[in-house]
Amino acid sequence: MHKDIIPNYRQLQEKHTRRYAQLSRQHNIITAFRLLIAAGFIAALYLHFRYPSASVPIFLYCALVLIVPFIALMQLNRKTAWNKHFHKNLVRINKEEIDFLEYKENHADPGLRYQDGNHAYAADLDLFGPRSLYQYLNRTGTQMGKDQLAGLMLQPGNSEQIKAAQEAVQELRDAIDWRQELLAIARITDDNKDVYRYLLQWADTKEPRLPRVLLVLAWILPAALLSSLALYFLLHDNLYWELATKLAPLNLVIIATQLKQVKQAVASTDKTDEILRQYAAMIARIEQAPFKSDAMLQLQQRLKATHDQASRQIGKLSAIYRRMETVQNPFGAIILNGLFLYHVHALNSLRQWKARYAAQIPVWLDVIGRAEALGSLANFSYNNPDFAFPVLNDRQELAFTELGHPLIDEEKRINNDISFIDHNFVILTGSNMSGKSTFLRTLGVNMVLAGMGAPVCARKATFHPMPVLVSMRQTDSLADSESYFFAEVKRLKFIIDQLGKETCFVLLDEILRGTNSDDKRSGTIGVIEKIIHKKAIGAIATHDLEVCLTTDAHPGKLINKCFEVEIINNELVFDYQLRNGICKNKSATFLMRKMEII
Numbered sequence: 001m002h003k004d005i006i007p008n009y010r011q012l013q014e015k016h017t018r019r020y021a022q023l024s025r026q027h028n029i030i031t032a033f034r035l036l037i038a039a040g041f042i043a044a045l046y047l048h049f050r051y052p053s054a055s056v057p058i059f060l061y062c063a064l065v066l067i068v069p070f071i072a073l074m075q076l077n078r079k080t081a082w083n084k085h086f087h088k089n090l091v092r093i094n095k096e097e098i099d100f101l102e103y104k105e106n107h108a109d110p111g112l113r114y115q116d117g118n119h120a121y122a123a124d125l126d127l128f129g130p131r132s133l134y135q136y137l138n139r140t141g142t143q144m145g146k147d148q149l150a151g152l153m154l155q156p157g158n159s160e161q162i163k164a165a166q167e168a169v170q171e172l173r174d175a176i177d178w179r180q181e182l183l184a185i186a187r188i189t190d191d192n193k194d195v196y197r198y199l200l201q202w203a204d205t206k207e208p209r210l211p212r213v214l215l216v217l218a219w220i221l222p223a224a225l226l227s228s229l230a231l232y233f234l235l236h237d238n239l240y241w242e243l244a245t246k247l248a249p250l251n252l253v254i255i256a257t258q259l260k261q262v263k264q265a266v267a268s269t270d271k272t273d274e275i276l277r278q279y280a281a282m283i284a285r286i287e288q289a290p291f292k293s294d295a296m297l298q299l300q301q302r303l304k305a306t307h308d309q310a311s312r313q314i315g316k317l318s319a320i321y322r323r324m325e326t327v328q329n330p331f332g333a334i335i336l337n338g339l340f341l342y343h344v345h346a347l348n349s350l351r352q353w354k355a356r357y358a359a360q361i362p363v364w365l366d367v368i369g370r371a372e373a374l375g376s377l378a379n380f381s382y383n384n385p386d387f388a389f390p391v392l393n394d395r396q397e398l399a400f401t402e403l404g405h406p407l408i409d410e411e412k413r414i415n416n417d418i419s420f421i422d423h424n425f426v427i428l429t430g431s432n433m434s435g436k437s438t439f440l441r442t443l444g445v446n447m448v449l450a451g452m453g454a455p456v457c458a459r460k461a462t463f464h465p466m467p468v469l470v471s472m473r474q475t476d477s478l479a480d481s482e483s484y485f486f487a488e489v490k491r492l493k494f495i496i497d498q499l500g501k502e503t504c505f506v507l508l509d510e511i512l513r514g515t516n517s518d519d520k521r522s523g524t525i526g527v528i529e530k531i532i533h534k535k536a537i538g539a540i541a542t543h544d545l546e547v548c549l550t551t552d553a554h555p556g557k558l559i560n561k562c563f564e565v566e567i568i569n570n571e572l573v574f575d576y577q578l579r580n581g582i583c584k585n586k587s588a589t590f591l592m593r594k595m596e597i598i
Contacts, residue, residue: 127448225244
């Protein structure tokens with residue numbers, strides 16, 4: 001029950017709120033010390049130039065000494081700010097879970113870009129969009145995680161993959177701290193598909209090493225320049241100063257020849273270094289976790305392919321990009337390159353890293369996405385402890401006990417038992433608004449969940465993986481000059497063709513609506529006989545009671561089930577309970593009379 005889970009989230013929210021407040025105080029103290037040191041540095045420089053005749057440049061030495069603690073505090077400040085943001089995200093994550101469970105507020109990505117009207121079931125089952133199954137499940141923070149979660153929904157696994165996923169989800173379900181920390185890291189810098197695509201494209205593009213002559217000069221010229229400056233300050237010989245003033249412009253000329261390549265590397269995306277840093281932190285969480293399930297151990301193994309820590313190498317790449325991005329500061333770039341040919345060394349480090357590790361980038365990013373997707377399913381399981389993991393079988397048996405739709409609030413949800421073991425196909429009847437379409441979607445959504453390795457909204461389930469094929473919501477297409485009827489016929493043809501290849505789970509809702517009653521009846525009966533001949537499993541909803549007589553000709557394959565409506569105190573009453581047999585009561589005429597339409 002959700003009410004039993006909420007106190008856990010409140011406790012975590014309070015814990016991270018306290019830690020966030022502590023880090024905020026630390027961050028403010030460090031910032032104050034940095035300002036004091038900066039003021040001391042400026043004062044020391046002022047006094048040095050104010051009293052230049054001093055035999056010992058004590059104020060200059062003081063200014064130089066202050067640089068070290070300033071840099072140390074700058075690094076500490078950066079780390080504290082990162083941890084502060086991390087715990088702020090953890091506070092927000094737990095608040096979002098509380099709001100979701102209490103008020104059904106959900107601000108997760110609805111995944112509209114994954115919607116595909118031609119997919120076998122995605123559009124019919126409302127898998128994507130606001131208040132969709134994807135949004136309900138989604139606890140990902142990276143583009144890879146979003147893609148992986150959508151992929152699990154659109155391409156269910158085989159028995160082996162489902163069992164492995166179930167095992168991983170059950171392990172991660174109770175690892176709530178690990179799951180939330182992974183998501184909190186992913187949210188530190190807003191991830192986007194541009195960075196993801198750039199990294200994949202960059203990793204797949206060959207780039208030559210920098211010329212050896214350039215690399216030699218990048219070491220010799222800065223060494224000569226710094227030596228000249230040191231000798232000038234030690235010996236006060238203007239010859240060394242003149243040499244230094246000639247070497248610095250030469251360094252700038254050399255970097256100018258490479259500036260285009262440097263700018264191309266940093267201009268392709270925004271905040272690449274920050275996003276890579278959080279990727280490194282996410283990978284470190286995956287590397288260090290004491291997993292036991294095969295699926296999670298395999299993810300860890302994929303991170304060890306190069307015998308180097310993947311998190312360490314991604315961290316190095318982040319540091320290289322951070323160095324590269326200093327080229328965006330013109331003043332700093334002139335100083336760094338005039339003295340050190342800084343960006344030649346940074347560009348060389350980037351090329352060397354790429355030559356050694358670029359092939360691993362798609363693998364490492366895929367691991368992050370997979371871990372996030374499994375974490376989302378684990379969160380779904382944690383929030384719904386009464387949901388059952390289906391027991392898999394190899395006999396193509398499907399059965400659900402107390403099956404319900406996971407997106408319907410548990411206090412309003414009506415559950416039903418359904419089995420396709422003794423009879424493969426159900427003809428479902430019921431008056432308008434009695435729950436036929438909702439029940440078909442309930443079946444479809446839970447089949448999708450089972451195929452992902454997630455628990456289903458049922459007390460017990462027996463499951464065999466098979467393709468899901470649905471025809472429930474066809475539309476006219478003006479762009480393709482295609483009518484509703486023709487779109488539906490095309491979908492039915494697709495379903496028949498797929499059934500010719502293998503057994504599938506088929507859901508049909510009031511098919512052939514765009515034709516006359518006799519044509520619709522004979523067409524519907526023909527479709528039913530065709531698909532049961534091809535050993536389809538599933539259900540069809542219909543208002544035509546004569547279609548139900550088809551069960552007489554196929555008693556071992558077809559069964560009639562229905563939803564009934566009652567008229568009590570001049571009101572329609574629906575109980576949404578699935579019954580055996582054919583619907584007896586009607587509601588359309590009564591409702592139209594009550595609303596004075598007829």
